[in-house]
Amino acid sequence: MSETKKLEADVVVVGTGPGGSTVARDLTLQGKKVIILERGADNKPTGRPTAAVKFTGGPGKGMMKAQPDGLTMIRCLTVGGSTMMYTATAFDPDVEKFKKYNVDLSPELLDEVKTELKVAPLPDESIGSAAKAIMKSAQDLGFDWQKLNKFVDPSKGKPLAKNFFFGCEEGGPKWQAREWALDAKNKGATLLTNTYVEEIIAEHKIATGVLAKGKNGEPIEVNANAVVISAGGVGSPVILQKTGIYEAGQSFFFDPFCMTFGYLDEPTDFLTEPPMVTGIHTDDGIMVTDMSMPWTMHANYAVGSKKYFNVFRTKRAVGIMTKISDDLEGSIGIRENITKRLTSDDHYKLEKGRAISRKILRNLGAKDILFGGYGAAHPGGTCGIGSIVDSNLETEFKNLFVADASVIPEQWGLPPVLTVICLGRRLSKLLAQRV
Numbered sequence: 001m002s003e004t005k006k007l008e009a010d011v012v013v014v015g016t017g018p019g020g021s022t023v024a025r026d027l028t029l030q031g032k033k034v035i036i037l038e039r040g041a042d043n044k045p046t047g048r049p050t051a052a053v054k055f056t057g058g059p060g061k062g063m064m065k066a067q068p069d070g071l072t073m074i075r076c077l078t079v080g081g082s083t084m085m086y087t088a089t090a091f092d093p094d095v096e097k098f099k100k101y102n103v104d105l106s107p108e109l110l111d112e113v114k115t116e117l118k119v120a121p122l123p124d125e126s127i128g129s130a131a132k133a134i135m136k137s138a139q140d141l142g143f144d145w146q147k148l149n150k151f152v153d154p155s156k157g158k159p160l161a162k163n164f165f166f167g168c169e170e171g172g173p174k175w176q177a178r179e180w181a182l183d184a185k186n187k188g189a190t191l192l193t194n195t196y197v198e199e200i201i202a203e204h205k206i207a208t209g210v211l212a213k214g215k216n217g218e219p220i221e222v223n224a225n226a227v228v229i230s231a232g233g234v235g236s237p238v239i240l241q242k243t244g245i246y247e248a249g250q251s252f253f254f255d256p257f258c259m260t261f262g263y264l265d266e267p268t269d270f271l272t273e274p275p276m277v278t279g280i281h282t283d284d285g286i287m288v289t290d291m292s293m294p295w296t297m298h299a300n301y302a303v304g305s306k307k308y309f310n311v312f313r314t315k316r317a318v319g320i321m322t323k324i325s326d327d328l329e330g331s332i333g334i335r336e337n338i339t340k341r342l343t344s345d346d347h348y349k350l351e352k353g354r355a356i357s358r359k360i361l362r363n364l365g366a367k368d369i370l371f372g373g374y375g376a377a378h379p380g381g382t383c384g385i386g387s388i389v390d391s392n393l394e395t396e397f398k399n400l401f402v403a404d405a406s407v408i409p410e411q412w413g414l415p416p417v418l419t420v421i422c423l424g425r426r427l428s429k430l431l432a433q434r435v
Helices: 017-029 049-056 097-098 107-116 129-140 161-166 177-187 233-243 295-302 309-317 346-364 417-434
Strands: 005-014 034-039 063-067 071-076 190-192 196-203 206-213 219-229 254-261 277-281 284-289 319-325 367-377 401-402
Touching: 005 196, 005 206, 017 417, 034 177, 034 219, 049 161, 097 190, 097 346, 107 417, 129 277, 129 319, 129 346, 161 196, 177 190, 190 346, 196 219, 196 233, 219 233, 219 417, 233 401, 254 295, 254 309, 254 346, 277 417, 284 346, 309 319, 319 346, 346 367
Parallel strands: 005 034, 005 219, 034 190, 071 367, 219 401
Antiparallel strands: 063 071, 196 206, 206 219, 254 319, 254 367, 277 284, 284 319
């Protein structure tokens, strides 16, 4: 048996998604000794479909099935986490919702993050013809359809559809948490990839580190003054369950979505333009946005819907996505097995979104409407504030914190990355004073 590799740090951070990378980088820049453990590899983004397979790890890892209905949920196991494949849309945190749980996400904190990451709507010249046509059609019908904020810096180049789904090449316009994780490493943090955290080291309900296994199964022990779990909506509750916090993962959201396509007589920028740059968010928790995508993704939808001829009509396509805030239901087991089915209210919201999408596309002059199946992304709520963690994101184990979408306390239905970064920044400010 391999000898245990022992390491020491002020803070050990588990996961390199938006929460973990924020905490790790902030504390490193403040002179703290930080060790970052990432379950996946550092898969360099290429903008090619093969990158997506590496980011998710394939079926059973990042491509997960929620039973008993078999709905596919996507997550990423790689340096940068979900931001390697997200659409870089930045919705502000629901400040009032968090205030109910004594979490103050102040305007100053939000402005600090948005300024640092240059969060803003895209300029008109970066918005493609399909998104512009959808926005005009929606506004003509009376919808309050507006530009959406993005984690995109157009000065770094033209944002393309492939960058959002298959990773943005280094130095490109889309921000990815990988940038902050590698910046922390370059500034002195230790980053261990292909490292799976098995359990928390704790005595008398005080966390003092983690036990993990490296790429070849070698045991690793990291002792630290604080442990921050940022393993995502699935990984974090599993780690907490193994620690003895059995209530973690007992209900969650995973923001179901579906696609609606139409086809015009004239070509569009559907294959290349950035996705999710305009849209609406209704009071009943339905988000409807434009959604472009590379050819391979559209072809998958067309084949899955048995509309085989539409594979060859992609250059004339326009697409709209519906995403909803689903009910907090289901559970995530200690083996990462997911049990969750859509409620009647969830189905109602998805079908309402489809109806809105169809109306907009018909008004646009689109023909042969194609409805894609249901999927889900960015699971959260599994370690919610007020139930699993307190207002400082600390668990019942002292010095054990959680910083990712799993701490969001209520149903969501929006891209959570900006909210998670703000929560991570708030936690890093606290830890800077404690460790």
